[in-house]
Amino acid sequence: MAKAAPANRKKEIEELRERLRYHEYRYYVLDEPEISDAAYDRMMARLKELEAAHPELRTPDSPTVRVGGAPREGFQTVRHARPVLSLDNAFSYDALREWDRRVREGSGKEKIEYIAEHKFDGLSISLQYEDGQLVRGVTRGDGTTGEDVTPNVKTIRSIPLRVDAPALKKAKLQADFEVRGEVMMTRKAFEALNRQQERIGGKIFVNPRNSAAGAVRVLDPTITASRKLDFFAYYFLVDGNVPFAKHSEALEALKQLRFRASDDWKLCNGIQEVIAYCENWDDKREKLPYEIDGVVIKVNATSIQNELGYTAKAPRWAIAFKYPARRETTVVKDILVNVGRTGALTPVAVLEPVQVGGVTVSRSTLHNMDEIERLGVQIGDTVLIERAGEVIPHVLKVVKPGKDRKPFHMPKNCPECGSAIHHVEGEVAYRCVNAACPAKRKESILHYAGRHAMDIDGLGEKIVDQLVDKGLLKDVAGLYALKKEQVAALEHMAEKSAQNLLEEIAASKKNSLARLNYALGIQLVGERTGQLLAEQFSSLEELAAAKQEELEQVPEVGPKVAASIAEFFSEPANRQLIKKLAKAGVHPTAEKREVKSDKLAGKTFVFTGTLANRTREEAGAMVQQHGGKLSGSVSNKTNYVVVGTDPGSKYDKAKELGVTILNESEFEKLLDLK
Ligand code: IVH
Numbered sequence: 001m002a003k004a005a006p007a008n009r010k011k012e013i014e015e016l017r018e019r020l021r022y023h024e025y026r027y028y029v030l031d032e033p034e035i036s037d038a039a040y041d042r043m044m045a046r047l048k049e050l051e052a053a054h055p056e057l058r059t060p061d062s063p064t065v066r067v068g069g070a071p072r073e074g075f076q077t078v079r080h081a082r083p084v085l086s087l088d089n090a091f092s093y094d095a096l097r098e099w100d101r102r103v104r105e106g107s108g109k110e111k112i113e114y115i116a117e118h119k120f121d122g123l124s125i126s127l128q129y130e131d132g133q134l135v136r137g138v139t140r141g142d143g144t145t146g147e148d149v150t151p152n153v154k155t156i157r158s159i160p161l162r163v164d165a166p167a168l169k170k171a172k173l174q175a176d177f178e179v180r181g182e183v184m185m186t187r188k189a190f191e192a193l194n195r196q197q198e199r200i201g202g203k204i205f206v207n208p209r210n211s212a213a214g215a216v217r218v219l220d221p222t223i224t225a226s227r228k229l230d231f232f233a234y235y236f237l238v239d240g241n242v243p244f245a246k247h248s249e250a251l252e253a254l255k256q257l258r259f260r261a262s263d264d265w266k267l268c269n270g271i272q273e274v275i276a277y278c279e280n281w282d283d284k285r286e287k288l289p290y291e292i293d294g295v296v297i298k299v300n301a302t303s304i305q306n307e308l309g310y311t312a313k314a315p316r317w318a319i320a321f322k323y324p325a326r327r328e329t330t331v332v333k334d335i336l337v338n339v340g341r342t343g344a345l346t347p348v349a350v351l352e353p354v355q356v357g358g359v360t361v362s363r364s365t366l367h368n369m370d371e372i373e374r375l376g377v378q379i380g381d382t383v384l385i386e387r388a389g390e391v392i393p394h395v396l397k398v399v400k401p402g403k404d405r406k407p408f409h410m411p412k413n414c415p416e417c418g419s420a421i422h423h424v425e426g427e428v429a430y431r432c433v434n435a436a437c438p439a440k441r442k443e444s445i446l447h448y449a450g451r452h453a454m455d456i457d458g459l460g461e462k463i464v465d466q467l468v469d470k471g472l473l474k475d476v477a478g479l480y481a482l483k484k485e486q487v488a489a490l491e492h493m494a495e496k497s498a499q500n501l502l503e504e505i506a507a508s509k510k511n512s513l514a515r516l517n518y519a520l521g522i523q524l525v526g527e528r529t530g531q532l533l534a535e536q537f538s539s540l541e542e543l544a545a546a547k548q549e550e551l552e553q554v555p556e557v558g559p560k561v562a563a564s565i566a567e568f569f570s571e572p573a574n575r576q577l578i579k580k581l582a583k584a585g586v587h588p589t590a591e592k593r594e595v596k597s598d599k600l601a602g603k604t605f606v607f608t609g610t611l612a613n614r615t616r617e618e619a620g621a622m623v624q625q626h627g628g629k630l631s632g633s634v635s636n637k638t639n640y641v642v643v644g645t646d647p648g649s650k651y652d653k654a655k656e657l658g659v660t661i662l663n664e665s666e667f668e669k670l671l672d673l674k
Contacts, residue, residue: 009053020043027040079140080126080144080146081237082240090322091321113268113299117251120262123139126179127178133162136150137153149216159231161260164258180236181232184290206394231450233263242302248267278295314570335347335348338437339439347365379405380403435577436474449508454515458501472486477586512588524561555630612645635653641654
């Protein structure tokens, strides 16, 4: 039993939470961090440590509980306090003028004060706060009832888990309220996600909206947490009513309460100013970090809003102006292949140049072979293309097959480096697995330097771009041959920072084999697999020499992962790279795990749910220290399933198969900790 926490511990915990909340706000809402990631991580680690030692002081709104709980079985449906309505659309400025006429007629006013704001293209969410604390997040659903996605929205860092009492008081608001807004993904996060998906051979998302919506509506909150979502707030309710005289006051209050709300709204006097706002943003919207698909116009005065009221589906006091879809037809002259930053081959249609919404388009992505088959597109066809927010437009459909149409085939060799192209039967991607292929160079180096890989602080995109573009860096082994003068001569670099970077690079040689396994960027080999491999093969050479069958013996490594590893090392350029790394001094051997006993030898454990006294990783390490094995899924071979709070489907599987189920205290007994 943990002892009751002394008062100073309680105070330290509360202060840490307050500081972490503030820094999350600086980082995720304002985009203006004041401290380094490392300093933030240290504070978070300290808070976790204190909360682990004093479980009685845990609270559901602590910054430590952003990611918590195991995957659930399904969503609960929740009734909205006030229906979440949609908005009527206007597709032209004439339609806006017509709406303005109805608003003026309905209110008896000659000129109306409007608020024009961005129409965020995401997934609408209602957040419910009680006593200043976030208690529920619900999707729009059918408007009357939605799905309870609370654990998922809690992982979104720009959503406050708690709103401070002084801020509420200042805004003269009570502590029970509802905020509505849109969950979004920035273009940058979306592109990074797709690159990551490409790397692991996962699903490629079509646009930021889809990936954001998908990430909120998954049962496993750790997936939501990994997607880097944002939330923009635009509506504030107390007991289903707007507690402000004007909508502009609500937008200001939301910011005071530290919600992320757009700064780009504008108070417009009359519809002409609204139209000017729409025109202005039509040009500028491509430059925003996220996608908007229109402008929402709202009557500013709450009294007039109430007078106008609602139709069955939408408020009469608001309308969505939608920017016209940018579509055009043209001819596919050729289909080329582009090697992406992760080595995946993307077919690209070369088009007869055509104007789409003021931009000349001559290329269009076709994503992959599956997409080409789905569209049935061939060289010579006339196609309909669409340019949404993204830079590269996509093909919507074939409108007329070409007379002398020619089908497209993937090349056998990489167009960039000539290495053989790999394709796993049944998978979508075709890829070049040469880690030093020029097309992948920058991405491989960035991945290698990443925090969870070799952790080379300071080796970011700007520096890698310059090093590669200047021909100073051809592969990751080249990092260790960089000279101080070369680094110091780069933009944004000085003597001191060059020195620091070189020291970081040198220090990375001491990293574990587990990290190096992951850092190489082998398809499907994530951090955990890197670790598991390091437990079986004591050096890279050993791993490189392993046969597919041997690789499949590694816990949690299935035939696909094993094939991908074997494929990586079958590439001569990659074998060469390992030699170069070893020569540069990057040659870790597997760390021997501390062995305490063999009392769990031959026993396989699965963990599910949250444990009270330790993390699952810590518990897993304990099992291994006593000779036991871990597995990610329950089967007839599992000996024990250890169950914490909120267990997932593994618990049911264990019951179904009759596997021995332990709670945390029984697990401790098994290890003689009690
Ligand atoms: S206000 C009663 N403001 O667009 C008024 N909605 O097409 C509630 N949306 O369901 C909506 N940006 O999901 C509002 N600035 C904004 C918005 C916005 C995006 C979404 C929202 C709504 C949908 C209607």
